[in-house]
Amino acid sequence: MxxxxxxxxxxxxxxxxxxxxxxxxxxxxxxxxxxxxxxxxxxxxxxxxxxxxxxxxxxxxxxxxxxxxxxxxxxxxxxxxxxxxxxxxxxxxxxxxxxxxxxxxxxxxxxxxxxxxxxxxxxxxxxxxxxxxxxxxASNETKEKGVKLFTSTIRRGSPDYLDPKLNCHSKLHEVQALIQAIEAGADEALMLDINGFVCTCNATNFFTVKNNEVWTSTGQYCMNGITRAKVIEVCEKHGIKCRQKDFSLYDTYGADEAFVTGTFGGLTPVIKIDGKQIGNGKYGTMTKKLSELYNDLIEESIHG
Known part of the structure; x- marks a missing residue:
């Protein structure tokens, strides 16, 4: 598989x-x-x-x-x-x-x-x-095992020619980024924005965790993911510091944890980026906590 x-x-x-x-x-x-x-x-x-x-x-x-x-x-x-x-x-x-x-x-x-x-x-x-x-x-094995990312040379586009927020059928540049990642032995592509900051993945949104702080991109060059927004929401609700900011691959490689978000898989841990182990290379404590809080939010939404 x-x-x-x-x-x-x-x-x-x-x-x-x-x-x-x-x-x-x-x-x-x-x-x-x-x-x-x-x-x-x-x-x-x-x-x-x-x-x-x-x-x-x-x-x-x-x-x-x-x-x-x-x-x-x-x-x-x-x-x-x-x-x-x-x-x-x-x-x-x-x-x-x-x-x-x-x-x-x-x-x-x-x-x-x-x-x-x-x-x-x-x-x-x-x-x-x-x-x-x-x-x-969603495969529980994937969640427990985590995924590996590779940083693509293909950047997320500028909003003035194809706004990355737009969930459209034109996904060829993301497919190209994913092909690069697969050829490098990874599972998904990490993509930088036009200024070289870490932005998103080809099909999911990207987060890191360092010193109990959660970081994600500014949102200017990535899909405005529903799951991404809900993770930010649960952080605010439960007093977990979440920063939407510019950060580099240098910051990313030194993270304690990393994870990606999407409607299908929820939160999926990232264990390696560009061959470098992230944290202890396992499903991290903060990622597990946020995954549970996200699942709680789903339950609240369907019963509300």
């Missing part, structure tokens, strides 16, 4: 899941979209990854807020209200008899193009909506 932050335990039920495609539920093997789709042609689309936890979509209001911000930023006009889209996501989960340990990806593209082109005026349909819900329990 490929080792990384998106490792999931095998679940045979995923072979027969139904995929929502523009109002229809289709078997996995038949879930298709036109080759003239804007997302396929030019990566013109936005998406959200959401967890279904004990029958409830965790932090769903935060996810919808981020999706609607992306819609406004890209000029993709959504024909649904937030409530209607949430209902469609729940409907997809119900269609598949899903209740817990489920990961949902809702993907929206600008629509079908008349001909291959960047020009949005050549779009001849409304937005395409695909919802994929899968039984995906």
């Amino acid at each position: 490929v080792h990384g932050t998106h490792n999931a335990e095998h679940d045979a039920r995923n072979e027969t899941v139904k995929i929502y495609v523009n109002g229809e539920f289709l078997p996995r093997s038949e879930a298709k979209i036109s080759v003239f789709d804007s997302g396929y042609l030019i990566g013109d689309g936005i998406w959200e990854g959401i967890r279904l936890h004990k029958g409830k979509l965790a932090f769903i209001d935060d996810h919808m807020k981020r999706l609607w911000e992306a819609s406004k930023s890209t000029g993709i006009n959504l024909p649904w209200t937030k409530t209607e889209l949430i209902e469609l996501i729940y409907k997809t989960c119900k269609e598949n008899d899903m209740h817990d340990e489920v990961h949902v990806r809702a993907m929206i593209t600008r629509g079908i193009k008349k001909t291959p082109s960047q020009d949005p005026r050549l779009t001849i349909s409304g937005p395409n909506l695909v919802i994929i819900a899968e039984h995906k329990k």
Whole structure:
């Protein structure tokens, strides 16, 4: 099995899941979209990854807020209200008899193009909506083992040409960074910002711990991750000092602990960066504490 932050335990039920495609539920093997789709042609689309936890979509209001911000930023006009889209996501989960340990990806593209082109005026349909819900329990082995990072030469972009906050389908530069990391024997890529400060990973947000302080980037050049925001929130709530600041690889290599965050895996410890062991190379005490506090916050959110 490929080792990384998106490792999931095998679940045979995923072979027969139904995929929502523009109002229809289709078997996995038949879930298709036109080759003239804007997302396929030019990566013109936005998406959200959401967890279904004990029958409830965790932090769903935060996810919808981020999706609607992306819609406004890209000029993709959504024909649904937030409530209607949430209902469609729940409907997809119900269609598949899903209740817990489920990961949902809702993907929206600008629509079908008349001909291959960047020009949005050549779009001849409304937005395409695909919802994929899968039984995906994060691998506990990955969490206990931790992941290794490699610092990519590919930087996170400047907000004036493709804002890193935008959760869009155009992920090629992150894929390139990950390929560098894999070729270097690591599991995920650590990426610097345009000024050379430690920023984020290719698919997750990055944190370090030193002297019981938690550090993460300023947030100007990284995905505005929901889990990232929740970790900062629990730090503030429980009196743990969390700094959003510029820091270097020098600071990172000397950290006591490091971890990455994401909707699917929650908090995953980092044991090595660029071949250098971080702390004692194990699942650290602060990382475990924050992981527990984050899980408590999920429970509060679904019962609130």
